[in-house]
Amino acid sequence: MAVSDIEDSYAEYADWMYRLEWLDRIVTGRYRQARFGDVEGRVLDVACGTGTNFRYLPDTVDLVGIDISPEMLANAAEQLTELGIDGTLQEMDAQELEFSDDSFDAVISALSTCTFPDPIAALREMERVCKPDGTIRLVEHGRSDIGPLATYQEWRADAHYAKTGCRWTQEPREIVSRAGLRVRDIDTGLFGTFTTFEITPDRGDER
Ligand SMILES: C[S@@+](CC[C@H](N)C(=O)[O-])C[C@H]1O[C@@H](n2cnc3c(N)ncnc32)[C@H](O)[C@@H]1O
Structure with missing residues (x-):
């Protein structure tokens, strides 16, 4: 799907x-x-969506959320108000972030790389806008490591993609590795369907 279809x-x-x-x-x-x-x-x-991540952040952070969908951002704005957080929201494509290099101390994203048409470009953009001594954190979903559950996911994958634009059998580890990102810590959960990452920006690496 193209970005406009996902929107x-x-x-x-x-x-x-x-x-x-x-x-x-x-x-x-x-x-x-x-x-x-x-x-x-x-x-x-x-790709902050409706702002589900916001409540998990320390209340000292200076928060900026971006997403391609104005409708998701409208709900994210409501979320900011409900939580009493003074954040900024912008409509933007994750694959072409409109921020300078080294703009953020931390770049976070959840359940997003499965919907980006070019997840490698989006991950490299996250690294570009993150300060060299900053951190990139991801919470991603993908194929289970339990056979029957993975089989069910494979069976439903095409229909799920056609409906939502989400590749739910995508392997987050593979995407992060292909983007050339340096993983500092990785964890999995819920029968292998969730993989979470702490990544250290390292733009000097050869790709
Ligand atoms: C499954 S939702 C996850 C939302 C939120 N991060 C969360 O954890 O609940 C995927 C989000 O990615 C956004 N998205 C998809 N493609 C995008 C793109 N190219 N640039 C920015 N946001 C995008 C969608 O609009 C949607 O809000």
Whole structure:
């Protein structure tokens, strides 16, 4: 799917996703808390969606959220108000971030690389805008390491992609590795369907 198709798809689901966010948090909250709970300074949330990550960030951070979908961002704005957070939101393509190099102390993103048409470009953009002594944190989903669950995911993958633009059997480790990012810590959970990363920016590396 092209970026515009994905934008249309999320326009349809944005309000529904925000209403059911509590359910998402029951499943993903512990992973978000563990990866995002200690970031500091100026923080960019890439593909922030309805702002599910926001409540897991320390209240001292200077938060900027970007997403391609105005409808998701409208819900993210409501989330900021509800949580009393003074953040900034911008409509932007994660694959071409409109920020200078080294703009952020931390770049975070959750459940996003599965929907980017070019996830490698988006990951490299995250690295570009992150300060050299900053940190990139990801919470991603992918193929389970439990056979029957992986088989079910494979069976549903095409229909799921056609409906949502999400490649839910994508392997996050493979994407991060192909982007040439330097992983400092990695963890998995929920039958291998969640993989979380702490990444150290290293733009000097040969790719
Ligand atoms: C599954 S949602 C995840 C939202 C949020 N990060 C979360 O954890 O709940 C995927 C998000 O990626 C956004 N997205 C997809 N492609 C994008 C792109 N090229 N640039 C920016 N955002 C994009 C969608 O609009 C959607 O909000």
